[in-house]
């Protein structure tokens with residue numbers, strides 16, 4: 092009785108306490124969850140154990156997915172070389188805008204700060220014309236296997252692009268405590284692991300010796316880079332750098348379970364590994380749009396050359412071949428099973444002319460049933476459905492499992508597919524298909 096009376100009296104206080112605890116509990120659930128089987132703390136503050144001597148680096152992401160991947164890989168190398176923890180920003184996926192980019196770091200920051208977990212759209216303006224762009228911020232380790240690198244460098248996560256709050260969380264109170272290498276133009280800084288290197292700057296403007304950066308700024312709590320994009324951003328000539336880089340690029344492979352299952356399914360439908368070739372034809376925008384005809388011609392010629400030289404095994408699956416048998420009876424057609432990844436669809440006249448030569452070409456849209464599980468992928472940060480953002484990865488993974496791969500020059504999407512293809516070839520596919 093006494094107890095019940097107590098509850099009545101303190102009724103309001105207890106209710107308030109419960110509500111507060113519930114809020115704290117839900118927030119911590121949101122920030123910490125199972126990721127590809129690993130428990131990962133998303134929230135920077137709680138992951139940072141408050142070691143006042145810990146040193147960090149970070150950078151700003153921009154542009155398409157593979158541009159962001161290259162920046163992320165470069166950042167991992169920087170963290171390794173400089174012996175610092177990496178504050179890793181999320182993947183920025185956009186729907187309705189190809190690129191979020193500015194040459195100047197300050198300007199890029201002012202765009203990126205619009206992206207936060209409270210919203211899934213922002214206003215993008217160009218030449219005074221504005222539109223709503225849908226976006227989502229996605230954690231890298233939901234998509235890519237980071238276990239190898241996690242054993243070698245410490246990674247903490249950043250889930251917005253607010254510089255003020257980043258500095259606050261690092262206890263940085265004045266400008267002397269951090270180094271901010273802001274870009275004033277594209278390809279501003281080029282980094283050299285070997286101070287004695289004679290490799291030229293090429294399109295870059297300013298040289299930085301990494302050993303000097305490490306030595307001269309070892310006291311700085313944070314080194315903040317701007318863009319780290321470009322596969323020639325960091326010159327890696329020291330033997331240790333090369334070994335580390337080779338291992339790094341070998342280990343950073345997509346391992347999202349749903350994507351892996353879908354890929355396996357489509358490969359089986361295509362007649363199994365080794366029985367189809369993969370091609371990535373990028374035609375969609377800017378440079379690739381202008382060079383579309385050239386890209387098509389080159390890839391067609393390369394496939395025909397290889398096929399005539401008979402180096403491509405060709406054991407088409409019967410079921411698939413019945414689908415293209417009639418077209419194959421036409422002159423100048425080539426009986427090869429091809430999986431085509433492209434940012435255009437079948438109705439594009441350039442794709443149509445490719446299909447006339449290679450009638451047994453299949454695209455993602457031929458495997459709608461296998462793609463069904465994509466509908467279930469949601470972003471654990473913010474609950475956005477990821478189907479649209481994940482579709483390119485199905486293309487990427489399937490083409491990379493072809494017995495041969497034919498990509499588009501200068502496309503970073505193609506270069507990743509080529510890398511994954513080479514890895515699968517080395518492994519003789521054993522790790523992927525049983």
Ligand SMILES: Nc1nc2c(ncn2[C@@H]2O[C@H](COP(=O)(O)OP(=O)(O)O)[C@@H](O)[C@H]2O)c(=O)[nH]1
Nearest residue numbers: 155156157158432433434482483486502503504
């Ligand atoms: N679904 C699909 N999307 C593609 C394909 N090629 C390019 N894309 C899209 O276009 C973007 C290209 O940007 P990025 O990844 O930076 O590669 P890059 O511009 O070719 O160097 C990709 O991230 C995809 O969103 C493709 O074959 N299939």
Ligand SMILES: *[C@@H]1O[C@H](CO)[C@@H](O)[C@H](O)[C@H]1NC(C)=O
Nearest residue numbers: 139140141142143260261262
């Ligand atoms: C920041 O400083 C406060 C007190 O000076 C300390 O308690 C806290 O752990 C520090 N945080 C970090 C991230 O270093």
Ligand SMILES: *[C@@H]1O[C@H](CO)[C@@H](O)[C@H](O)[C@H]1NC(C)=O
Nearest residue numbers: 142144145146173174175176
């Ligand atoms: C890397 O930094 C840690 C402290 O963060 C230090 O204990 C370690 O000795 C450093 N390693 C090298 C090779 O400098």
Ligand SMILES: *[C@@H]1O[C@H](CO)[C@@H](O)[C@H](O)[C@H]1NC(C)=O
Nearest residue numbers: 209210211212213214223224
């Ligand atoms: C997002 O879009 C909705 C509806 O289109 C709009 O009402 C809202 O203001 C937008 N939010 C932002 C941050 O732009």
Ligand SMILES: *[C@@H]1O[C@H](CO)[C@@H](O)[C@H](O)[C@H]1NC(C)=O
Nearest residue numbers: 204205253254255256257259
């Ligand atoms: C950035 O963070 C600071 C401090 O946490 C806050 O005062 C400010 O409003 C934030 N800016 C934006 C644009 O959210």
Ligand SMILES: *[C@@H]1O[C@H](CO)[C@@H](O)[C@H](O)[C@H]1NC(C)=O
Nearest residue numbers: 285286287297298299300303
């Ligand atoms: C890089 O190091 C080399 C050799 O110590 C030196 O000659 C050169 O000036 C350095 N470059 C820069 C930009 O610091």
Ligand SMILES: *[C@@H]1O[C@H](CO)[C@@H](O)[C@H](O)[C@H]1NC(C)=O
Nearest residue numbers: 284285286287288300302329
């Ligand atoms: C650069 O070259 C000089 C002279 O050949 C040598 O003494 C020095 O160790 C070299 N530095 C590095 C980082 O290899």
Ligand SMILES: *[C@@H]1O[C@H](CO)[C@@H](O)[C@H](O)[C@H]1NC(C)=O
Nearest residue numbers: 243331334335336337338339
């Ligand atoms: C990289 O892999 C090789 C084996 O391929 C191994 O001998 C070496 O120790 C690895 N290096 C690092 C930095 O992990």
Ligand SMILES: *[C@@H]1O[C@H](CO)[C@@H](O)[C@H](O)[C@H]1NC(C)=O
Nearest residue numbers: 380381382383384440441444
């Ligand atoms: C590409 O080729 C088609 C004919 O196959 C032609 O109509 C078109 O103008 C060409 N486009 C460019 C940009 O050269």
Ligand SMILES: [Mg+2]
Nearest residue numbers: 154155158503
């Ligand atoms: Mg791009």
